[in-house]
Amino acid sequence: xxxxxxxxxGPMALRWxxxxxxxxLINPKNKRKYTVIVVGSGLAGSSAAATLSELGYKVKCFxxxxxxRRAHSIAAQGGINxxxxxxxxxxxxxxxxxxxxxxxDFRARESNVHRLAEESVNIIDQCAAQGVPFAREYGGGLxxxxxxxxxxxxxxxxxxxxxxxxxxxxxxxxxxxxxxGGVEMHTRSEMLEVVVVDGHAKGIITxxxxxxxxxxxxxDTVLLCTGGYGNVFYLSTNAMGCxxxxxxxxxxxxxxxxxxxxxxxxxxxxxVSGDYQSKLTLMSESLRNDGRIWVPKNKADxxxxxxxxxEADRDYFLERKYPSFGNLAPRxxxxxxxxxxxxxxxxxxxxxxxxxxxxxxxxxxxxxxTIAERYGNLFEMYEKITGESGYKQPMRIYPAVHYTMGxxxxxxxxxxxxxxxxxxxxxxFSDHGANRLGASALMQGLADGYFVIPTTIxxxxxxxxxxxxxxxxxEFTKALEDAQGRTNKFLNxxxxxxxxxxxxxxxxxxxxx
Amino acid sequence: xxxxxxxxxxWRQNQGQPGHFQDIxxxxxxxxxxxxxxxxxxxxxxxxxxGDPVAFDHxxxxxxxxMCSMTINGIAHGPEKATTTCQLHMRKFRDGDTIxxxxxxxxxxxxxxxxxxxxxxxxxxxxAGGFVTVRTGAAPDANSILVGKEVADAAMDAAACIGCGxxxxxxxxxxxxxxxxxxxxxxxxxxQGQPEKDRRTLGMVRQMDxxxxxxxxNQYECEAACxxxxxxRWITKLNRDYALAAAKEAFVGVQEHAEGGD
Amino acid sequence: MARDKxxxxxxxxxxxxxxxxxxxxxxxxxxxxxxxxxxEKAGRVADFMEFAELLCHxxxxxxxxxxxxxxxxxxxDDGEAKRDDENYCxxxxxxxxxxxxxxxxxxxxxxxxxxxxxxxxxx
Ligand SMILES: Cc1cc2nc3c(=O)[nH]c(=O)nc-3n(C[C@H](O)[C@H](O)[C@H](O)COP(=O)(O)OP(=O)(O)OC[C@H]3O[C@@H](n4cnc5c(N)ncnc54)[C@H](O)[C@@H]3O)c2cc1C
Ligand code: SF4
Ligand code: FES
Numbered sequence: 019x020x021x022x023x024x025x026x027x028g029p030m031a032l033r034w035x036x037x038x039x040x041x042x043l044i045n046p047k048n049k050r051k052y053t054v055i056v057v058g059s060g061l062a063g064s065s066a067a068a069t070l071s072e073l074g075y076k077v078k079c080f081x082x083x084x085x086x087r088r089a090h091s092i093a094a095q096g097g098i099n100x101x102x103x104x105x106x107x108x109x110x111x112x113x114x115x116x117x118x119x120x121x122x123d124f125r126a127r128e129s130n131v132h133r134l135a136e137e138s139v140n141i142i143d144q145c146a147a148q149g150v151p152f153a154r155e156y157g158g159g160l161x162x163x164x165x166x167x168x169x170x171x172x173x174x175x176x177x178x179x180x181x182x183x184x185x186x187x188x189x190x191x192x193x194x195x196x197x198x199g200g201v202e203m204h205t206r207s208e209m210l211e212v213v214v215v216d217g218h219a220k221g222i223i224t225x226x227x228x229x230x231x232x233x234x235x236x237x238d239t240v241l242l243c244t245g246g247y248g249n250v251f252y253l254s255t256n257a258m259g260c261x262x263x264x265x266x267x268x269x270x271x272x273x274x275x276x277x278x279x280x281x282x283x284x285x286x287x288x289x290v291s292g293d294y295q296s297k298l299t300l301m302s303e304s305l306r307n308d309g310r311i312w313v314p315k316n317k318a319d320x321x322x323x324x325x326x327x328x329e330a331d332r333d334y335f336l337e338r339k340y341p342s343f344g345n346l347a348p349r350x351x352x353x354x355x356x357x358x359x360x361x362x363x364x365x366x367x368x369x370x371x372x373x374x375x376x377x378x379x380x381x382x383x384x385x386x387x388t389i390a391e392r393y394g395n396l397f398e399m400y401e402k403i404t405g406e407s408g409y410k411q412p413m414r415i416y417p418a419v420h421y422t423m424g425x426x427x428x429x430x431x432x433x434x435x436x437x438x439x440x441x442x443x444x445x446x447f448s449d450h451g452a453n454r455l456g457a458s459a460l461m462q463g464l465a466d467g468y469f470v471i472p473t474t475i476x477x478x479x480x481x482x483x484x485x486x487x488x489x490x491x492x493e494f495t496k497a498l499e500d501a502q503g504r505t506n507k508f509l510n511x512x513x514x515x516x517x518x519x520x521x522x523x524x525x526x527x528x529x530x531x
Numbered sequence: 532x533x534x535x536x537x538x539x540x541x542w543r544q545n546q547g548q549p550g551h552f553q554d555i556x557x558x559x560x561x562x563x564x565x566x567x568x569x570x571x572x573x574x575x576x577x578x579x580x581x582g583d584p585v586a587f588d589h590x591x592x593x594x595x596x597x598m599c600s601m602t603i604n605g606i607a608h609g610p611e612k613a614t615t616t617c618q619l620h621m622r623k624f625r626d627g628d629t630i631x632x633x634x635x636x637x638x639x640x641x642x643x644x645x646x647x648x649x650x651x652x653x654x655x656x657x658x659a660g661g662f663v664t665v666r667t668g669a670a671p672d673a674n675s676i677l678v679g680k681e682v683a684d685a686a687m688d689a690a691a692c693i694g695c696g697x698x699x700x701x702x703x704x705x706x707x708x709x710x711x712x713x714x715x716x717x718x719x720x721x722x723q724g725q726p727e728k729d730r731r732t733l734g735m736v737r738q739m740d741x742x743x744x745x746x747x748x749n750q751y752e753c754e755a756a757c758x759x760x761x762x763x764r765w766i767t768k769l770n771r772d773y774a775l776a777a778a779k780e781a782f783v784g785v786q787e788h789a790e791g792g793d
Numbered sequence: 794m795a796r797d798k799x800x801x802x803x804x805x806x807x808x809x810x811x812x813x814x815x816x817x818x819x820x821x822x823x824x825x826x827x828x829x830x831x832x833e834k835a836g837r838v839a840d841f842m843e844f845a846e847l848l849c850h851x852x853x854x855x856x857x858x859x860x861x862x863x864x865x866x867x868x869x870d871d872g873e874a875k876r877d878d879e880n881y882c883x884x885x886x887x888x889x890x891x892x893x894x895x896x897x898x899x900x901x902x903x904x905x906x907x908x909x910x911x912x913x914x915x916x
Binding site: 250266278282358423 | 795800801804807808820823824826828829835836838840841843845847851852859860862878888889901905913
């Protein structure tokens with residue numbers, strides 16, 4: 019079957035404006051009759067919940083952490099792209115669009131990517147107005163840095179904690195709406211199932227993680243903003259709780275899962291040190307602005323301290339292979355090049371699974387103070403984990419699973435193949451094709467939540483009579499029983515192996531094969 | 532890499548019931564492991580032996596989400612300066628050590644199970660004013676409001692707070708002043724936060740009192756325990772902002788946040 | 794980072810076996826009527842066990858290398874990824890059929906009107 023993406027026609031640059039003009043509106047009196055369930059409170063979920071509530075919809079928002087502010091988006095470090103061209107270096111909406119399509123290796127939907135590039139500029143305005151403390155220049159204007167896969171400087175950042183600050187901004191907007199009574203927030207609530215009534219997603223089943231109570235919630239539409247599935251590999255840079263449950267359960271109920279094999283391996287992570295390890299730690303790829311990546315040219319030098327390997331015997335393999343992008347080549351390319359070097363027996367550190375990321379030259383040029391200002395928290399993080407100082411010797415890095423481009427298939431309106439089920443942020447498949455460029459996930463999550471769904475939800479809702487399905491519908495009763503039954507089943511197996519031991523084995527299986 | 536044998540004294544408690552310390556042996560722990568990975572190893576063995584694994588909160592395991600929360604040897608997040616529980620590594624302990632592990636204790640943080648506590652009071656304080664009222668889509672161009680680098684940097688210092696609650700757990704009065712002052716201080720010092728400054732300050736401080744956090748008596752244990760090194764200078768600023776807002780309120784009245792309706 | 798047909802076929806054989814063992818031999822202590830982190834993990838891992846199989850089906854089906862997906866069978870002499878726009882310029886949207894070993898493939902054909910299909914080069 020071929021799928022209809024409902025993409026508008028006409029010139030690329032005008033499609034989104036045209037679509038917005040053509041989309042149905044719901045008048046304010048009617049909006050408050052509709053209930054919207056938002057699962058997830060990361061960048062996508064918080065921004066969507068806050069904005070839909072501002073518009074007048076009744077919103078119920080869920081997350082499994084003890085506060086919406088702890089969603090995994092909080093961990094993003096490096097930055098967020100936007101085609102502001104504040105640097106006057108030739109950036110434009112078209113260039114960001116072009117870089118993203120090309121960066122995605124021509125496996126993304128062009129119209130979506132163009133829309134993303136258009137909305138990128140509004141995101142920065144919105145976040146600055148919320149009080150997000152972006153890095154500034156002395157004149158008071160916003161500062162930028164460069165990221166992989168682009169030749170312009172268009173990445174906005176808040177020290178090494180950009181995701182944290184953007185999420186706290188969205189969380190504050192969410193809080194404003196909770197206080198106003200527009201959003202009902204359910205923390206420590208895990209969605210176990212989506213409830214489908216007459217072919218439409220009309221609610222969810224959750225488990226209260228403090229009391230164990232299994233509950234049903236009905237709505238006129240359901241938004242999944244539940245993040246990526248990187249933890250299928252067990253070891254990844256994702257937070258421990260990241261999971262595929264929400265999207266997988268929806269898939270089993272009729273939502274198509276698109277491109278699950280597109281996973282992103284990030285080149286600058288701290289290498290694995292032992293089998294007790296529970297997660298991998300990413301260091302922002304912004305480090306590649308000033309750090310140079312190399313391995314020894316000769317196997318004889320493996321095991322020697324880096325300082326004893328002369329310049330001539332070092333292979334700066336990214337600079338050699340990709341002279342015009344050098345250490346800023348896109349992630350997939352950089353990761354594979356690092357793995358090749360290690361496979362060839364030139365890796366450094368335990369098990370030969372590492373390459374050097376060297377700041378000696380940058381420290382010589384700018385001084386340690388400047389480097390510390392730029393990346394201080396990353397150097398500290400590295401030292402805490404490895405016990406080594408990146409100022410005194412090169413860091414060791416190795417690629418690790420980081421992001422998942424695949425996700426539930428959605429049309430231009432962000433609706434999945436299961437009517438009524440919308441999917442936002444990392445949980446959908448839409449904008450990054452087969453590879454995501456750095457600083458583009460934060461952009462996508464916020465574009466989806468603040469600017470896309472508030473428009474594209476209406477075309478679905480106008481076809482629905484608000485509130486016509488309640489939790490007394492037999493489908494809810496059945497879904498409740500199923501969820502309860504599954505919980506009991508886990509508890510009654512009483513086998514011999516821990517859950518983690520299975521997870522670890524599964525992860526290795528998918529990583530190695 | 533070397534292996535450590537440790538004697539743990541871990542707080543065990545079910546919701547609404549009294550708790551107690553349990554002795555647990557932690558054998559052959561790699562010194563490269565993090566504190567939480569040590570707890571994983573302990574739990575894995577407890578499960579094998581038919582015991583009840585220790586419940587604790589955690590998620591990012593890289594010091595940013597604010598979920599992890601253990602009081603280790605009497606210190607919130609343990610002995611390392613500027614370090615969350617999840618970033619603490621076992622190489623900081625010695626073979627044969629006895630380690631006391633407790634939850635973040637405070638009246639406003641009831642225990643959920645073992646080392647997990649309920650910190651939703653922090654969310655409610657934020658809801659009482661920790662935001663700038665700006666509708667999506669109604670923002671001016673980001674560079675139309677210039678913010679000096681020093682001001683932005685200071686706001687970022689405050690914004691680095693991860694909302695973990697170590698400041699509360701380390702304070703003998705269980706005061707939340709460091710947290711609240713960091714949250715209010717970030718917005719109160721930026722131009723974008725000026726119009727609502729008074730309402731924000733009054734709202735957040737009053738909610739904090741309502742939640743049952745204690746008073747600040749300037750002991751500054753909070754600053755020492757804070758993994759993000761939030762400075763107590765923010766408390767001074769909050770006190771100033773509060774005095775000003777309260778005075779204004781007494782004389783001219785400060786409008787409460789508008790409720791509901793459209 | 795790099796996959797091949799043999800490895801993926803092997804994984805597709807072993808994942809269902811592991812899943813079966815999980816459902817007969819996992820140990821989840823505690824009760825359902827209180828906070829229970831092990832129970833939460835069990836639910837998530839059970840879903841990963843099913844999802845992993847779909848991931849491998851997709852990787853096996855996509856006989857090309859593109860972006861983060863690298864199949865060792867499909868590369869140029871210098872080791873760069875070899876995309877196949879003729880046959881794989883689509884988004885693979887998998888449908889659940891009730892049988893995890895037989896997911897159904899639906900395709901969304903991708904067209905490029907503005908950015909013309911070209912070999913990605915960062916040299
Ligand atoms: C270490 C790291 C650094 C990164 N750095 C950058 C960067 O610099 N720039 C960039 O652009 N991108 C970066 N990314 C990627 C980016 O952070 C994520 O892709 C993005 O934040 C995902 O946002 P989200 O809103 O889609 O999902 P998330 O933030 O993952 O939120 C998921 C939400 O869903 C909830 N949830 C999930 N399942 C359930 C369930 N079953 N029931 C109830 N609730 C559920 C969770 O509680 C959470 O609230 C980074 C990622 C990592 C791992
Ligand atoms: S002020 Fe420090 S200790 Fe208190 S919540 Fe914030 S980060 Fe934690
Ligand atoms: S687990 Fe996130 S801060 Fe420790």
